[in-house]
Every structure is written in structure tokens, then in C-alpha cells.
Amino acid sequence: MIPDFNYAPFVWSSYAIAAAIIGWQVVQPWLAHRALRRELREDHLAEQLEQANDA
Amino acid sequence: MTARPILALFKRDLRLAARHAGQSLLPLVFLFAVLILIPLGVGPGPNLLAVMAPGMVWVAALLSGLLALEHLFRPDLEDGTLEQWWVGDTSVLAIVMVRFVSHWLITGLPVILIAPLAAQMLYLPPHAVPTLMLSLLLGTALLTLFGGLVAALTLGTQRGGVLLAILIFPLIVPVLIFGAGATAVVADGLSAQAHLGLLTALLVLALTLVPLATVSALRLNIE
Amino acid sequence: MQTLIEAHALGFKRAGRLIFTPTTLTLHAGQCVVVSGANGSGKTTFLRLLAGILKPAAGAIERRAGVNFVGHQAAFKADLSCLENLCFQHEFYAGRDAGKLLVPAISAIEALSQVGLIKLMRRRAGHLSAGQKKRLGLAGLLVTQAPVWLLDEPYASLDESGAQQVDRLIDQHLRHGGGVVLSTHRRQPVLSVPALSCPIAAAAEAET
Amino acid sequence: MIWTTLKVGFHKLGTPQVFYRLSSLLPPWLWAGFGVCAAIGVYQALYVVPPDYQQGDSFRILYVHVPAAWQAMATYVVMAVLAMIALVWRIRVAEIMAMVSAPIGAAMTLLCLATGSIWGRPMWGTWWAWDARLTSMLVLLFVYLGIMALYAAYDDHRKGARVACILILVGLINIPIIHFSVEWWTTLHQGATIRFFGESTMHPSMMPPLVWMTVAFKFLYAAALLTRARNELLRQDRSRNWVKLLMLKST
Secondary structure, three states, X not given: OXXXXXXXXXXXXXXXXXXXXXXXXXXHHHHHHHHHHHHHHHHHXXXXXXXXXXX | OOOHHHHHHHHHHHHHHHHOHHHHOHHHHHHHHHHHHHHHHHOOOHHHHHHHHHHHHHHHHXXXXXXXXXXXXXXXXXXXXXXXXXXXXXXXHHHHHHHHHHHHHHHHHHHHHHHHHHHHHOXXXXXXXXXXXXXXXXXXXXXXXXXXXXXXXXXXXXXXXXHXXXXXXXXXXXXXXXXXXXXXXXXXXXXOHHHHHHHHHHHHHHHHHXXXXXXXXXXXXXX | OOEEEEEEEEEOEEOOEEOEOOEEEEEEOOOEEEEEOOOOOOHHHHHHHHHOOOOOOEEEXXXXXOEEEEOOOOOOOOOOEHHHHHHHHHHHXXXXXXXXXXXXXXXXXXXXXXXXXXXXXXXXXXXXXXXXXXXXXXXXXXXXXXXXXXXXXXXXXXXXXXHHHHHHHHHHXXXXXXXXXXXXXOOOOOOOOOOEEEEOOEOOOOOO | OHXXXXXXXXXXXXXXXXXXXXXXXXXXXXXXXXXXXXXXHHHHHHHHOOOEOOXXXXXXXXXXXXXXXXXXXXXXXXXXXXXXXXXXXXXXXXHHHHHHHHHHHHHHHHHHHHHHHHHHHHHHOOOOOOOHHHHHHHHHHHHHHHHHHHHHHOOOHHHHHHHHHHHHHHHHHHHHHHHHHHHOOOOOOOOOOOOOOOOOOOOHHHHHHHHHHHHHHHHHHHHHHHHHHHHHHHHHOOOOHHHHHHHHHOO
């Protein structure tokens, strides 16, 4: 299934780097979105704690 | 004197460095800027560049190290956290050592890791790269230590920047001579035992004396 | 009544001259001492001597319990959020073994809600107003278990409700067996236990 | 009549909520488009196209190197247009899109430099050469990093974006200058072998995967741009109610 190329290490490392960099373009927004959601939820809980204290 | 405060300080320093990554990666970007300017200035000829490579990489590494010294103690003085080091029984010497280690990790280590790439751009013979990295390891540690001491000394003055560069110049001359010398000698195929040995001796000396001097310099400057 | 700090004829020299006449102060558990004196008479320097930041040029000091000093500037990193700053404060002073308060240190979020900064938990300390920074400094006290509080101008840039809050916190701290030494200008502390006074007088000219 | 609806549409696009809906609906399709084209392109590049008589199989790196280079430069052009719109009409969405393009452009430039350097090793015997095209590509990477650093340095994102947009326009003028100033060196890099307009010296059978990969990179840029822009919009408006309602409701 894996074709054997001459200069194989160079070809495969190039495609690996491409996959890594493109992979990061896919993963980064997803991570950022998840982190923001978690942060907003924590702030929401903190506010509820605040109301509970005032009440 | 448990390790928890030390770990807390270390984590805080790394978190702060990550928070303004632009500022902590400044030495690295400056190193590359210098390394790009040299071939543009001198011309792309491989053999000419190969001769200059050890010296150029070292000068660029030292200059970029200077940029980061300003952020060693001055931010702490300005926001009032520096005087908190003496409140409580955590020994200030340990705190200063932690600050040196975290500063070296943030500014020194990336320079060492990027050195092979930089050497390749200046056609440094590949067999000299390990020595370059080893000498840079000792050199950047020395730069952090001497730089830390000078930064602590000039903390009292308003803009320590210029004074800092002038004061540190004599301290880094031997580091440059032995460091660049070690790489150049290995590039020519000889052994660099002597250079690296002297550099290590200098580092051991600095590791013992500089933190003590820095602590007293800091205490003087927080009055 | 356990003594927390014993300072005997404490003095500090700047450019070779004593700044104030050497002063003696003994702080016992449950006591609040107000350091009084004219502007520039050396109140802050005296507090920093007590905290151990400055080395005394005259006299001696003996601290029998952990100390926490809050200066004019609340000592926080502007780039870190309030929560991160407090977590660091708790971690940094947690290692202290010198005499702890019986009361367990409260969590960072708890401390923030007590000083009314809970909504700003995520905000960077650098973006706070002067009053809010002062409250963050107080929250820093709650997060550590240092029995001795050394407060330099705790009421500065705080509104009346903030000042009352400071008094409440000091009262609570004294009830837990802590001690407080503070310097203040206009606003005097209003406590259940009357505060003692420790005057700072300018150094006599003759003394060199 | 059309002109007015276009103008209204253009400005309506600028309001955050409208842009949020747009940047939530489009990306899935764009990511899908990227996936399909990349799959076909990579398959053809690795399995279908015969090895080159001179370079053997190492020329297959071309199918990643060249699209990345084109995309790096195309991204900069798009970013400059967005920066122009942001500076002239002060449209916040254009500012966000310009700022968010910088990391993608930097990634493409990095990919181009890395794959080019790896391809250069067997062909020219060295990882790096101070050659016209390589040097100007490296400078382009520094321009991208500078834009990202400048934007990150400001706490006030509107001001930071405007300052960075000015830097983008300055960079736009600077890049052709750098390209031609280093052009006078003896260039190791091969001449332009792929010309759409002129007669291309590449063997036609090698062409299809390159087309697929280039289209794939366009999809990638569009998808990454909109997804990152949506995140940046949410991050900037996180204290607003519409973000809070949105983020907390859809747990």
C-alpha cells in the first residue's frame, strides 16, 4: 500500500510537515473555542456565587 | 523552607512569559534578523560566510541576550512584587536562582535549540554544530548570570538599558572569546577542550558568586 | 497573650542620617497598632523594617509569627488575572511554617467574593482601578495565613464602604488571634477593640 | 437598485451577529471542500503521477511546496485588501479577518520554506541557500510574525488592529521591493517553470494534482479564516450578552 519512493525520507517528511501545519489550522480554532466556552461558564458560576453572597 | 514557594514562583514566571510571548521571543527574532542581515550585507558566497559563521552566530546570540536583560528585575520593581521577596522566610537567594533559571529557559534555551538552523544558514560545517550548541549552552547561562547581576545593579537608575549594555560589555568579552573560539577551532578540525574548559570554569565561578551579589544589589536598590 | 513581633529601638539610616528616632513596638495577638506621624516622617519605612524588607540600621527586631506586608502598591502582576495572582499568593506563602493562624486559609474565589471583586475574577490585575487594586491586596491577605498584617495606608483610594470592609476584615483577623500594624492619614480604623498608637517622631537633629 | 442592495448587504455583513451566523454556516462546507480536494490531490500526487526522469520521486514535494508558496502570497494580498477596507471604512469584521489571516499566512510561508528546504537537500545538496526567492519568502515570514506580534501587543483590539493594518499595507509595498532587490543575486532557484499564461515547461501529466492541491489550499484558507474570525469575534465580545447567551445556551 505504501509506495516505495527513492528519496522517500524527504518526500514523507515534507508531507508530514504539511499534515502537521494544516492539522494545526484545524485544531487551533477548536481548542480556542472550547477554552473560551469553559472560561465563560466559569464566569457565569462566579456571578451566581456573587448573587448568592449578596442575597 | 519547603519547595512549594519556589515552584509557585517558577510557574508564575513561565506563565508570565507565555502571557506576553512576543516579548519573551524577542531575542530569538532579533537573532534571526541579525543572521539574515549578514549575508545580505556581506554577500551570499558560502565559503566567505563559513569563515565568519562561528563569530557571527555568537555575536548575534549575545546581543539578542542583552535585549531580554531589561525584563529581569525591573518589572518586579515597578509593580511592587520585588519587595515582597524579603517578606516571609523564603530565602531570597533561592528566589533569585529561580528567576535566573526561568529567564535562561525563556531566552537562552530557544537560542541554543535554534543554533543548528542558524549555523546552517551561514554554512557552518556540520561537525562544528554540537560544539556550537555546547558553547552556547555555557554562554547563554553566563550571559543570564552576568546580565542579572548588572540588571540588579542598575535597577536604581531610571532607564538602565544603556548603562546595562556598557556595564555588561567587559563581562561578556571573555565569554565571547572562548565561545566563538571553541566553535571556530572545531570548525577547523581541532579540539576545543581548552576553550570549553575555561568557559565551564567561568560558569562555575559565576554560579557561586553572582547570585549572592545579586541579592545584596537588589536589597540596596529597593530602598 | 502571645507576642507576635518585638521591635526594640528600631531605626533606619538614609544617606547616613537616621530618618526617625528609634522606636520600640511590641505587638500582641489580637492587637491593632496605628503608626501615626506627619507626612514623610518614615511611617512606611518603619513598616518595611517590621516586614523585613529593609535591614535596620539601629535596634533589633524579633518576629515570632509569619508576616504579610501590603504597601501603597498592591504587589500583583498586571498581566495575570486576579484569580491567578491570588492562587500564586496562596501557593507562595503556603510554604511558610512560622506560626500559623488556627483558621484555614480561604480559597482565592472565596477571598475575591469577600472583597467584592468576584466579577473581575478573570480580568487582568493591570486593568483594575486604584480602589479595586487595594481590595485585591486585601484579598491577598485573606488567602495567606500570616498572623501579622502590616498595612501601609489600607484606606487610601477606597470609598467608605471599602474602608468599612477593611475594618471588618481587621476585626475578624484580630478575633482569630492575629495582629495588625497599619499606617493611615485621614481615616482612623473603627474597630470593636480600640487601636493602640505608635507615634513616629522625626530624628533629633543632633543624632548623626 | 442592485448597487444599493449590494451596499446595504456589504455594511450589514459588518454587524457581528450577521457575520457570526455566516461564519458558522460556511466553514463546515469549506472544510469538506478542502478534505475532498486534498484527498484527491494527495492521492494523485503520490500514487498516480509517474516519477520524474531527473528528480525521481523527490519532485512529489512540489505538490505541497508550490501550493503553499502561492497561498502564502495570495493570503498576503487578501489580507492587504481586508486591511484597506478596515482602514478606510472602519469595518470591524474586516479588521478581524485581516488580523486572523496573519497566522494562516505565516503557517503557509513556514510550510513553503520547510518543504522547499527539504526538497533542496537532495537537489542542490544544501538545506538553505541565500537565493532570491528563498530570502524574500523568509522576509515575508518575518512580516507576518511582525503583524501578529504588533496586534498582540495592544490590549485594545480595535486600536491594535488598525495599527497592524497600516503595517500590512507597508509590508505590501515592501515585499515586491525585497523580491527584486535580491533577484540580482545569481539565483539557484529554477526559473518560473509553471506558467498558466505562457507555455508551461512542466509535463502536462503532472498538472492535475497541482490543480487539486492548489484548490484544496484555497478551501483551507477560507475555512481557517472564517473559523478563526468567528473565535476572535467571540473572544472580543465575550463580555456582551449575545455571546454569553449563545455560549452558555448551547452547552
